[in-house]
Amino acid sequence: MKMIKKNIALATGLLLMGSTASFAQSLADAKKAIDAEQFQKATSMLKTLVANQPKEGDNYFNLGKVYLLTEDIDSARAAFTNGTTAAPKNALNFVGLGQADLIENNATNAKTNFDKALQLGAKNYQTYLAIGRAYLDQETPDYTSALPNLQKADELDSKDKDPETFLALADFYAQQRKNTEAYPMYLRALDINPNLYRANVQIGKMYKDAFAFPEAEAEIQKVVAADPNYGPAYRELAEAQMQWSFADPKNGPAKKAEALANMKKYLDLTDKSFDSRLRYAQFLVYAGDFATLESEVATLNAPDPKNPKTFVVARMRGYSAVENKKFDQGLKYMNELFARTQDTARIIGSDYLYLGKAQQNLGQDSLAFINISKAVKLDSTKVDELAAIGAKYYAAKNFAKSAQVYEKVAGANSKDPNIAMNYYYLGASHYFAYAYDVRDNKNPTKDALVKADTAFSK
Template identity: 40%
Template sequence: MKMISKISKLVLALVLVGSSVFAQSIADAKKAIDAEQYQKAKSMLKNLTVTQGTKDENFFYLGWVYILQDYPDSAKATFQKGIAVNPKSALNYAGLGAAAFVDKDKANATTNFNQAIALAGKSSTPYTYVGKAYLLNQTDGKVAAADANAAIAILNKGKAVNAKDAELLVALGDAYRSQLKNTEALDQYQAALAIDPKLASAKVATGVIWKFANNFEDSEREFKAALAIDPNYGPAYREWAETDARWALSDPKMASVKIKEGVDAYRKYLSLTDMSVESRMRYADFLAYAGDYKTLQTEANELAKAANGNLRVYRYLAIAALENKDYPAGLTAINTWISKADPKRIIARDYLVQGRLQIASGQDSLGIGALKKAYAIDTTQADVYAEIGKSLYAQKRYEQAGDAYAAYVAKSRKSTLNDYLRLGSSYYYAFDPKKPDTTLLTKADSAFSHINQKAGKPIPAVLLFRARVNESKDADRNNIKGYAKPYYEQYIAAVSATPPADERAKRELAEAYIYLGNLAMYKEKDEAKATENYTKARELDPTNKQVAAFFSRKGGASKGK
């Protein structure tokens, strides 16, 4: 009897397990996708494409998971299967458009999006996923304005079809939020919650808005509200972790506490999202954002062993190695990624990392080329020109360094007066008296003049450079014009209040007096004034060759008399 009882229990257990598998629905799969449980969703959907092989939406949602996991080729093949099942499947055409859009094939993306909308009828769901597709291509978490506006336009059309589609409203809110239109975004999230008060994703999205407003307490309140709805809703923990990281960066006093809390929250997220490679890659993104590069390098090395051919792990390895100054490992990783990944997957940041690693490894020419590629892909990366200028200056390629700094101050919003100083000094040092190109001196003087105009008070280093630039224009001692005189006089006035403390400062002040001495001697023909200036120079720099030569000539002349 005991044996029969055990067998009966086993059979019953199997029946229950079997019934739970077959009871899985598209709604269960969509819930898993929303919770970022992609492996779980994929398993459900693969089963549904077999058990309910005539339903095209099963193929669409499976393909959508592939899109979210960054496997566009697998996604495309799956969407095509959905269209084979139903040639009028609006959702699968939306999916094909998404796969093309991720691959930066905008022509095919548009064709498929249009077909999806043409077939949508009274369903707002295809509009939702076309809108979401426009938000997929992000650079450092930012969506291009044109893509976001396309998403907003199509989602509003979908809203006209069905204003009660809460998922669509959240997507519309996300599109507005990507362009910092937070009031409009909040309106959509609130409308979605009015339709479905249990919509955890809308609570989390609201928390993200407060995060970017640095209103961290309200942000956490929204994440807690989402977890009150669903304690296992992983995205709430992920966004909470990323909020803690931003909090740490914004408030140094809270940094250590919030980074620890953030790491704990992210590990909770991972535990709720099946610890898949894709979830761990999101964790890698978090570590990069939080600036925890040691942990990132460790995690990336572990991911490299388990990534099952996902090359993107090499991007993380390279970023971490660069920050940890492990340049050989970083170069190997970034070169592997750039050489083996589909060219359409390469972004500006990849070339930024490659260029910085190459320059740090002494491969300056290659590094400069890589940084220029980064700018060619993304013209908002104008800061690369400051790095290019620094590299060229170190190589004493001064004119090219000046050109790079000129591009930087023209294109970047971050340039400072110090960058104009670098610009001017680069062109000054590029001037060769043996092959005089006075346009270099003009460019240098223009940069120094800009600093004087903006600084509000005289800057001795700038006055000295302006003096030297104008002295270079006046190199013929036998036909001296005195272009540098006002600048050397201003320099003397600026530094004389405080006696020069070091030998360099003394030599620079002596330089000014020597110039004025030469001007008095050769232009003004005033020997007494020349002697006065040279005497001051000798007090500052007694071993100066020009000083010694002047007094040697003066002594010889006296003896001759």
């Protein structure tokens, strides 16, 4: 479930102010909404700005960036292109087009657009900062290309007036787990603007990624105390507490409850757009709260039915139904998921697993075996689910079938902690399959006994 790793960093790149006081205030309000991850609200505000001030290029740039944050590349391109027409001397919309090119793996076009931007704004640190961010804010960041642009932005902003420069440099290091270099950069950003809560949240994230959960919680709680309405703090706090719950079984239930409560606060503080609700739903999967998930995804619909994220919603509907033992409904949802031929490349091991689990619980054991085998082939850590099918056949004394299943189980994951027991059941299945064939006068060869001995010797 991709989400949104880049959203945090991308939001920090919306940094450019307008020229008049009223324009700056309006754009500042829109950017504040973006930073708070209220993307629907920000989109509405920026569309109004574009309509009222059609010659201001920064309006188009920030609108396009919001679309990038919500992974609507086509709308982002349209906004940036309109910006280059409405304000041809504004460098930033060419940067935006270049960032869209990078997202679509077209580095050549991206460089062309970045070069156009530099022709217009080579003396402006914001141009280099935006280009650096564009390279950084990718699913696979291009750190080599990002750094010189961020350093040039720092050089041109010689009086260190803009904390966003240091925030970008800090993120550059933090994303590479270079915490020693990142931390002082976050502090420099906070020295310039103590109310730059994004920096505190990112420091907390840095602690979380280093598994320093108490420190992460303490850092993020500073933001909650300073501004109880800053939604991203609750999101990051929830994610830190959820990881903490997994790492500390003694306090796990309490931390998990705190995490779920804080993620709900995050949702309540956003505009409850499709994207923020989707993030909340994905967190419920991570938390294993399938009862709440089922209720949430039941009414989670994208404004555009063609939105590719509807695939993720369909997946979560299937998973939650199966986990809540509504197997008929789960099978229906999973079959609908696999029927989306346009999304075939997005199918993962867990999809086959949940399809197989639904089938298994509806007595469709042969189909369950096929699909759970596919799940294990894609992700060998799911081998225990396949072993459960073998155990079911073994208990039913269908030893030929259990041998077939355990053969796959034993060969799937040599590091499985249950590997010895799986070999035992493989050997026993072959042995009893032979014995029953002898009993039934089927004149079996001794191949099954050889296979049994081989399995027992493992």
